[in-house]
Amino acid sequence: MSTGATLQLALDLAGTFxxxxxxxxxxxxxxxxxxxGVVTLAVITALGGGIIRxxxxxxxxxxxxxxxxxxxxxxxxxxxxxxxxQLWLRVQRSITLFDAAxxxxxxxxxxxxxxxxxLGPFQSVILGTITGVGGGTVRDVVIRRVPTVLxxxxxxxxxxxxxxxxxxxxxxxxxxxxxxxxxxxxxxSIRMIGLRFNLNAPTPRPWPSATRGARPGAATERExx
Amino acid sequence: MSTGATLQLALDLAGTFxxxxxxxxxxxxxxxxxxxGVVTLAVITALGGGIIRxxxxxxxxxxxxxxxxxxxxxxxxxxxxxxxxQLWLRVQRSITLFDAAxxxxxxxxxxxxxxxxxLGPFQSVILGTITGVGGGTVRDVVIRRVPTVLxxxxxxxxxxxxxxxxxxxxxxxxxxxxxxxxxxxxxxSIRMIGLRFNLNAPTPRPWPSATRGARPGAATERExx
Amino acid sequence: MSTGATLQLALDLAGTFxxxxxxxxxxxxxxxxxxxGVVTLAVITALGGGIIRxxxxxxxxxxxxxxxxxxxxxxxxxxxxxxxxQLWLRVQRSITLFDAAxxxxxxxxxxxxxxxxxLGPFQSVILGTITGVGGGTVRDVVIRRVPTVLxxxxxxxxxxxxxxxxxxxxxxxxxxxxxxxxxxxxxxSIRMIGLRFNLNAPTPRPWPSATRGARPGAATERExx
Numbered sequence: 001m002s003t004g005a006t007l008q009l010a011l012d013l014a015g016t017f018x019x020x021x022x023x024x025x026x027x028x029x030x031x032x033x034x035x036x037g038v039v040t041l042a043v044i045t046a047l048g049g050g051i052i053r054x055x056x057x058x059x060x061x062x063x064x065x066x067x068x069x070x071x072x073x074x075x076x077x078x079x080x081x082x083x084x085x086q087l088w089l090r091v092q093r094s095i096t097l098f099d100a101a102x103x104x105x106x107x108x109x110x111x112x113x114x115x116x117x118x119l120g121p122f123q124s125v126i127l128g129t130i131t132g133v134g135g136g137t138v139r140d141v142v143i144r145r146v147p148t149v150l151x152x153x154x155x156x157x158x159x160x161x162x163x164x165x166x167x168x169x170x171x172x173x174x175x176x177x178x179x180x181x182x183x184x185x186x187x188x189s190i191r192m193i194g195l196r197f198n199l200n201a202p203t204p205r206p207w208p209s210a211t212r213g214a215r216p217g218a219a220t221e222r223e224x225x
Numbered sequence: 226m227s228t229g230a231t232l233q234l235a236l237d238l239a240g241t242f243x244x245x246x247x248x249x250x251x252x253x254x255x256x257x258x259x260x261x262g263v264v265t266l267a268v269i270t271a272l273g274g275g276i277i278r279x280x281x282x283x284x285x286x287x288x289x290x291x292x293x294x295x296x297x298x299x300x301x302x303x304x305x306x307x308x309x310x311q312l313w314l315r316v317q318r319s320i321t322l323f324d325a326a327x328x329x330x331x332x333x334x335x336x337x338x339x340x341x342x343x344l345g346p347f348q349s350v351i352l353g354t355i356t357g358v359g360g361g362t363v364r365d366v367v368i369r370r371v372p373t374v375l376x377x378x379x380x381x382x383x384x385x386x387x388x389x390x391x392x393x394x395x396x397x398x399x400x401x402x403x404x405x406x407x408x409x410x411x412x413x414s415i416r417m418i419g420l421r422f423n424l425n426a427p428t429p430r431p432w433p434s435a436t437r438g439a440r441p442g443a444a445t446e447r448e449x450x
Numbered sequence: 451m452s453t454g455a456t457l458q459l460a461l462d463l464a465g466t467f468x469x470x471x472x473x474x475x476x477x478x479x480x481x482x483x484x485x486x487g488v489v490t491l492a493v494i495t496a497l498g499g500g501i502i503r504x505x506x507x508x509x510x511x512x513x514x515x516x517x518x519x520x521x522x523x524x525x526x527x528x529x530x531x532x533x534x535x536q537l538w539l540r541v542q543r544s545i546t547l548f549d550a551a552x553x554x555x556x557x558x559x560x561x562x563x564x565x566x567x568x569l570g571p572f573q574s575v576i577l578g579t580i581t582g583v584g585g586g587t588v589r590d591v592v593i594r595r596v597p598t599v600l601x602x603x604x605x606x607x608x609x610x611x612x613x614x615x616x617x618x619x620x621x622x623x624x625x626x627x628x629x630x631x632x633x634x635x636x637x638x639s640i641r642m643i644g645l646r647f648n649l650n651a652p653t654p655r656p657w658p659s660a661t662r663g664a665r666p667g668a669a670t671e672r673e674x675x
Binding site: 031032033034036038040041051082085141142143 | 505506507508567569570572573576577587591594596597599600601605606607650651652653654
Binding site: 281347352372376428 | 478481482483484485486487488490491501505508510511512515518521522532535591592593594
């Protein structure tokens with residue numbers, strides 16, 4: 001049991017580190033930031049999803065603020081990315097793997113956390129998915145990009161699959177270490193297959209341009225000419 | 226009493242559906258999103274205002290996560306908009322009506338919810354208004370538009386009027402079904418009159434361009450050349 | 451004791467007013483807003499940092515919603531900026547001073563609030579810094595600017611220094627009025643020295659452009675041509 005908790009913590013901190021690294025590299029690439037900005041975006045990417053989940057389930061202060069190691073590891077990843085970003089680019093392929101691993105881990109732990117807070121299975125799936133994709137989404141909003149999760153590749157869908165398997169197992173009382181590993185592996189596999197074959201979720205059919213521009217409650221002018 | 230609660234739920238879910246539809250159509254128009262993005266933005270638009278209110282009054286998990294129907298209806302609106310967006314364009318005028326109806330409903334229910342959580346009348350008006358306009362504001366930030374509510378037409382003002390009438394009635398102990406209907410009708414009317422006659426809130430006088438650019442704590446470079 | 455509490459409230463409301471003024475002027479400069487937008491951004495800038503802190507420590511409703519004076523003063527600053535923005539431009543140098551004073555005050559009071567809610571010293575420093583810089587950051591995201599705190603000058607660093615001194619004093623049980631003044635003066639001095647000599651936090655070394663664009667979980671296309 002103690003071994004399980006230690007393993008869980010180690011995996012959680014590993015996920016936090018890799019998400020932090022990913023957030024810092026993405027942020028440095030997109031905008032002209034100083035070290036404060038890089039470390040801040042590393043922390044936001046690493047811990048944002050879990051913080052949103054904890055706020056929504058009312059578990060306050062969030063786990064990220066109850067155990068100092070999360071903030072330290074997330075911030076440390078930002079510093080590491082800042083001082084050695086050219087090194088990280090060489091291991092970029094590994095980062096893709098680790099990022100998928102972080103997504104896989106967080107979607108499972110996010111779901112179990114929500115379920116333990118007495119949310120229903122359906123809501124736990126949503127919150128597990130938010131835990132996985134939330135940090136990167138907040139990062140993208142801050143650096144003024146349309147969040148990746150909304151527009152490209154399979155990112156939310158693998159997380160939702162892992163979260164769904166976890167929630168079904170919890171609701172039917174057969175959740176255990178084996179299911180956790182299986183759910184994480186499911187998320188990880190779909191994510192890697194999506195990347196390998198460049199799969200995308202369906203997009204809307206082309207919008208007839210003549211009818212554009214008059215949605216209620218919408219600004220009527222377009223941003224860019 | 227039971228009839229009243231059923232009516233309230235029906236109106237609430239109707240408001241959620243129409244706000245979700247509106248959010249999905251606005252999002253599809255503004256950015257190149259896949260189905261995950263469209264459904265996510267439908268849910269954010271439909272439920273975002275109420276979630277922000279519930280977080281601020283400490284009623285956690287938010288109502289949107291306590292009753293699965295809200296997430297289902299909001300997401301369903303996103304799917305409906307995705308598969309049949311050309312159909313919705315034809316009924317666009319109805320959507321404007323429904324959007325104003327959703328605004329009217331949410332500003333009243335948001336105010337009563339905040340007041341029931343022991344916030345003062347003034348704060349309840351703010352939270353009722355946030356319930357009405359919050360979801361669309363988060364949607365606009367995510368798709369990188371200046372939130373409509375900050376810059377064009379009458380959108381927050383009708384919601385604030387409906388919320389004020391509700392809060393005054395609550396504070397003076399004469400709130401009831403008739404007042405709720407009246408407050409919603411007030412918000413709805415101001416919104417529709419504003420749209421019909423293209424009314425706008427006052428804007429600042431022109432800014433002397435020579436003095437621009439040195440606000441404390443502000444980036445000194447301009448974004449676009 | 452009563453005098454101390456009155457002084458604290460007066461300083462708090464003064465900080466709220468100046469932050470609100472600053473937020474409104476920055477917002478009017480950056481975007482074409484109406485009075486609703488200007489007042490909303492004044493309130494967000496003035497109260498956003500404290501609201502984020504209160505949500506994260508679970509102190510709900512936030513202080514800004516428990517005492518109506520905060521909302522009134524923040525909104526009043528927005529109205530004042532709206533009607534007399536040309537006047538404020540003339541006292542711009544004073545606004546820089548007041549903004550630094552607000553930052554100094556909020557980083558100290560934010561840290562003590564978090565510590566009183568039983569967060570550790572390290573987390574209290576983070577939350578104190580968030581209290582100081584959070585409002586301006588949310589404002590910048592809403593008006594689509596990369597948050598100043600991430601990219602230019604010394605803004606988070608002075609706040610973190612003031613918060614660190616406060617938290618160390620709290621943890622070692624020698625916190626008192628003298629330490630509070632000293633910590634605020636430390637933040638204020640570093641901020642003003644940074645402005646005077648145009649100091650910046652370190653930025654990353656130039657990014658090799660050939661390797662750009664393939665961060666995992668990142669959109670592959672660039673936004674602007």
